Amino acid sequence: MMIPIIIKPNILMLRGLNLDSNIYFLKSKKSLLIVDTGTGVYWNKYLGIAEREGWLRDIKDVIIFNTHEHFDHVGGNLIFKEKLRNVKFAAQRLTAKALEDGDDYVILSFYYGRRYEPHDVELKLEDGEKIRIGNIELTLLHTPGHTRGSSCLYYKEEKIMFTGDTVFAGTYGRTDLPTGDESKMIESLEFLKDFDVRIGLPGHGKIINNWKENIEAILRVLK
Numbered sequence: 390m391m392i393p394i395i396i397k398p399n400i401l402m403l404r405g406l407n408l409d410s411n412i413y414f415l416k417s418k419k420s421l422l423i424v425d426t427g428t429g430v431y432w433n434k435y436l437g438i439a440e441r442e443g444w445l446r447d448i449k450d451v452i453i454f455n456t457h458e459h460f461d462h463v464g465g466n467l468i469f470k471e472k473l474r475n476v477k478f479a480a481q482r483l484t485a486k487a488l489e490d491g492d493d494y495v496i497l498s499f500y501y502g503r504r505y506e507p508h509d510v511e512l513k514l515e516d517g518e519k520i521r522i523g524n525i526e527l528t529l530l531h532t533p534g535h536t537r538g539s540s541c542l543y544y545k546e547e548k549i550m551f552t553g554d555t556v557f558a559g560t561y562g563r564t565d566l567p568t569g570d571e572s573k574m575i576e577s578l579e580f581l582k583d584f585d586v587r588i589g590l591p592g593h594g595k596i597i598n599n600w601k602e603n604i605e606a607i608l609r610v611l612k
Contacts, residue, residue: 393438396588396596397547399525401444406431408501410462410592413551414439415544417523419449421473424542424551425456425592426465428501435465436472450475452512452520456553456592457539458487459566460498460505467506479512479520481531483538495567514540527551532581534574535562541581548587550600556581557591558598561607575611578604 394402401414409427412435416422421444427435439445451473455463458480466488470476480488487495491507498505512520516531520542530541535554539562542551554562555577564571582604589597597603 391434391438393442396549396590400549400590401439401442402590402596403435403438405461405593406434408461410554411590411594413590414444415522415525416444416448417525419447420523421445421448421451422520422522422527423451423453423469424590425462425553426453426469428461428464428503429466429468430464432465432468432472436469445473448474451477452522453478454520454542455480455484455488456541456551456555457536458484458496459536459554460496460501460503462553462592463488463496464498464501464503464505467508470508477511478508479514480510481529481538481540482513482515484536484540485510485513485538487536487538497566530581532577534564534570534577536566537568537570537573539577543584543586545585548585550581550584550586550589552589552591552597554592556589556597556604556607557593558589558595558603559606561611562592571611575608578608578611582608
């Protein structure tokens with residue numbers, strides 16, 4: 390049984406089932422941000438829990454932000470859009486291009502025995518640009534390494550970082566996949582380590598509570 394994890398009163402974490410990414414819901418007023426959507430295999434479980442727990446109640450518009458283009462993070466995009474209302478997609482510009490081009494080699498959908506359906510990304514973002522959800526503002530941080538468009542979202546007010554597959558608790562995202570680059574990963578981790586972060590919310594696995602120490606330990610291994 391999947392147990393929803395309440396990070397803050399307005400942030401819900403759903404741990405990914407099987408090979409899926411973690412999925413996050415951030416609510417402000419009548420707007421909702423969803424960070425990544427998994428493979429799409431378990432969409433009914435994720436949205437069912439969100440509905441049951443009240444996270445979809447009175448929502449008028451939704452932004453789905455993809456941290457990068459791998460299928461375990463984006464395979465549920467279109468079914469989430471179908472089931473929710475007024476959905477727009479957001480991603481760093483290079484990730485957005487990958488999602489619109491739909492190259493299965495880059496998306497890695499073949500690894501999951503699935504086909505990816507390309508779709509438009511309405512909000513193509515660059516490093517430092519903002520996403521606004523109700524009265525909340527988050528900053529996109531371009532953190533290449535796992536993929537060339539990999540990005541984090543920084544919620545400065547609450548000192549929360551959505552990290553995708555750039556940083557995990559105790560490790561980092563693979564750099565041996567299409568468009569991965571270990572030297573870029575090192576640069577991205579150096580860039581991220583000095584941010585004021587109390588809670589890191591990764592694409593897989595458990596919450597990161599010791600932000601700077603976690604990244605410094607990873608860098609010692611990488612270097």
